């Protein structure tokens with residue numbers, strides 16, 4: 246079995262004997278409890294082989310009463326551990342049933358279990374497809390409340406809304422004016438609202454382009470799998486292609502996984518899936534409570550739900566007989582996990598699909614260069630409603646006065662507000678200003694632990710480090726020259742918010758960013774606030790540009806569209822480009838005339854110019870050429886190693902040593918660095934970048950080198966973090 250213990254020396258298969266009492270009931274994928282020295286640990290059974298060595302084996306202590314991990318997921322987790330150089334226990338946790346990784350506990354009857362979440366609650370739901378206006382008094386209030394909610398409402402909510410008691414509802418049910426049924430409490434993770442599925446709707450007549458694309462996906466599925474790119478301009482109806490392919494998969498008795506970057510930002514997609522497929526859709530979301538998660542897991546395992554919608558981790562859902570994986574907005578950086586194991590859900594999806602003979606459709610209006618280059622491409626060139634893509638105006642900020650909002654943008658927002666219309670405005674950074682500096686001596690407020698500029702926030706007024714969370718008061722006088730000359734420079738989203746309130750007083754400004762949109766249901770609430778009648782501006786960081794299908798946007802703007810270009814990484818161009826194209830896609834989607842205004846300090850930059858022209862093919866062909874010329878992905882694989890520790894000298898020596906060892910151990914790989922990174926939480930850091938035609942040319946020797954150097958690194962208090970296929974480098 247593989248122990249679920251992240252410890253050196255335990256990152257391997259351990260052999261145990263099966264006691265007579267468990268013979269015949271322990272199989273592959275089962276969670277078992279095993280003695281390990283004085284401890285009892287959990288592990289996952291990976292096979293039943295005759296022992297590979299002599300000597301007496303310890304016996305399994307018990308089997309946990311939980312569904313076994315399906316074989317394809319077990320294999321997937323073991324592949325991830327190899328590919329991403331991650332502890333196998335960390336990878337296994339991703340495929341365990343909910344609550345499966347807890348501490349083993351022995352029940353009074355001697356059986357083993359892990360602490361299990363409570364079962365789902367049942368609750369009463371009232372339904373009346375066509376609530377009449379009949380009746381008077383309380384009955385009338387009930388009918389009206391139900392009608393306002395679209396015909397279905399949990400009974401408790403209905404009583405509250407109508408100011409009545411369950412007795413009234415029961416009486417009405419007796420008369421046949423509504424029906425009451427007990428339903429499992431499944432919360433819509435998105436909205437935070439509970440609820441039965443929305444009314445079913447029928448698919449529209451597909452366009453020829455949509456039909457061709459869907460047919461290609463189905464052909465791939467029937468031919469035993471394959472990846473393809475669905476490149477569709479914003480509003481071209483990619484979702485209908487997914488839905489047609491999903492229907493075909495289900496016709497064939499095969500399951501589906503739909504991956505989205507951030508489930509809270511895609512309520513429309515969930516709504517459309519549930520309207521089309523009803524309870525066949527399960528939701529995979531970290532914000533689900535333990536009981537809800539267990540219930541969704543059960544429904545998927547049992548085959549009651551054969552379509553799973555979720556972010557990154559939904560790629561591990563135990564969907565049976567997988568036929569199709571949809572990766573929506575495939576360009577989104579959040580598909581890469583930013584902590585161990587540093588997996589890429591797109592890569593894992595391709596691997597899982599290959600093993601299952603399933604098709605993967607990667608959809609985007611702005612695909613990544615590697616996807617563009619490597620995958621067969623199907624294009625939706627026109628918007629479903631026939632509307633034209635909006636013209637994008639680029640404002641050269643070097644010619645504008647101070648302040649984050651240019652004159653043309655202020656005028657456009659002002660006019661839209663006067664007409665009662667809605668606008669969205671993107672600001673790349675949160676915070677009020679980007680730094681506090683002394684205009685007398687040039688001193689800049691920096692994080693003492695991370696060596697980066699602190700960001701000034703208001704309400705409450707403070708300086709904050711966006712890397713480690715440290716907070717400091719804003720100094721009244723300069724700590725360096727004692728001058729009362731501390732000023733703010735640059736503008737974050739809070740600063741833009743203040744400027745907008747001043748310049749466009751008529752419009753309600755709703756700010757949605759990492760600071761304001763935390764917690765369950767908040768995004769939905771902010772979107773609701775924005776959608777309420779009257780002029781409004783939705784101001785936010787990039788999350789605002791992600792896949793919303795908002796109504797009535799007549800101005801879409803970016804205050805610093807070229808901000809991504811200031812990062813040195815090899816993806817900065819495509820990020821700036823995607824930001825502009827996706828932003829333009831949020832506007833004018835129902836044929837209303839719309840203005841798209843892009844402010845830039847480098848208006849002539851390729852990403853800005855081509856983004857403003859929606860020149861996706863031209864831009865991506867150029868990026869692929871650049872990647873080829875510099876031997877970057879997909880023409881090579883990168884592996885990034887960050888060496889970090891408290892002692893700068895030890896970190897420097899360790900990074901140099903590691904680079905030298907890797908040059909020796911992986912002669913075919915290129916080794917760049919070590920390069921210094923800014924400190925983080927007081928820890929010195931160095932980065933190494935390795936490049937090879939296959940990841941394994943780096944990871945196999947690296948595993949050995951790290952194994953050999955491990956004890957010395959640990960003695961020196963140094964850690965090496967490995968990132969295979971990093972998204973930033």
Ligand code: ADP
Nearest residue numbers: 449450451452477479480481482483484485629
């Ligand atoms: P995308 O995801 O490509 O940006 P959507 O899938 O959100 O686009 O589709 C945009 C709009 O067009 C939606 O309102 C959708 O209902 C509508 N739509 C898509 N396909 C069709 C079609 N074949 N006929 C009519 N309307 C369609």
Ligand code: ZN
Nearest residue numbers: 683686723726
């Ligand atoms: Zn000073």
Ligand code: ZN
Nearest residue numbers: 692695710713
């Ligand atoms: Zn810091």
